[in-house]
Amino acid sequence: MARPAAARAKVLDAYISLLCEEGERAATLEATATRAGVSKGGLLYHFASKEALADAVIKMSEDFVRIDLNDMRGAAEGSVSYFIRTSAEVNTELDRLLTALQRLAYSGVEAATEQLASINERWFEVLMEEVGDKSIAHLVMLVGEGLYAYSGTPGTWYERHFEGNLSQLLELVPQLKKLKTNNE
Amino acid sequence: MARPAAARAKVLDAYISLLCEEGERAATLEATATRAGVSKGGLLYHFASKEALADAVIKMSEDFVRIDLNDMRGAAEGSVSYFIRTSAEVNTELDRLLTALQRLAYSGVEAATEQLASINERWFEVLMEEVGDKSIAHLVMLVGEGLYAYSGTPGTWYERHFEGNLSQLLELVPQLKKLKTNNE
């Protein structure tokens, strides 16, 4: 089995797409199977339950996050710029996975909540390595989360006012890193 | 009917609580009715359908947002500080309503998505009145969204690293307002 079950990957991709584009309520087994072009029975051969589908999303997110953390640490532009820039990216595989995770978490899937917490913890560690100051690292985390949240929801002020201005935000990064705080 | 239907308010409150604490999937008619201490039939007398419940959340959020926007405009500390400070507040009625809205939006309820978009648009307007510069207003919106997102999900780095440091973030506000951008 050099290339294991192309159908399995199609099902998982369909599930993630539905989560991202239409929300958790729409991501039923039936809708997922249909979008993947298989039957419900076919889907359930690869994923024995809905929980198994969610677990697969979590597992897949972990693979992509590890790559991201590695890239972030090695980024020539610095981890802060890398983090802010990529937080605004849409439709990368990592972004889709994070969005899917969030939809699951907000629907009540505990394991997804925990994975998101773990991811945030690790991003924060890498940022701290570069900026040293806790309050500045906090600020960067907040900006990143804001970018992620807004870029993922078209139709808000973001689309009308912000989109395209990311470069200006990135120009502020060196100034952000020099803000003075009262940290001990 | 000086005090119309205490039960109705209890049902709506139960629904909002379930959305916030356990996610949209858990907020079924049955669970909502049980938490409110009424039967399913009793619930359906006040809210004819699930959609009616969601609509009531949206309507109620509008009332509280109008008050918030007014307070924001009149805040002695300035709208930026007010916005950042209140974005980190948890368990205020407005915060609960915004969280409930978000859960609905991410589950696929269109009207909730639209209401959130409208709210963001109005916050942005008020911030612009104070800071003038688009990029700075963007930055503040992003920080606020980040604070809101993180403060609402216990168990992340926020709880372990940030909580209690809000005052330090607020001390950065005057510096943020003086950042230099290349806006025309």
Place this chain on the structure above:
DNA sequence: GTCTATAAAAAGATAGAC
């Protein structure tokens, strides 16, 4: 591996008694 058919459970909603 994938399908169809079917079962089992959960969720949303109606009807009518009180």
Place this chain on the structure above:
DNA sequence: GTCTATCTTTTTATAGAC
């Protein structure tokens, strides 16, 4: 206004043919 009983639809999951 609130309840119980019931119905319908949707969703999840199983069984077994191909």
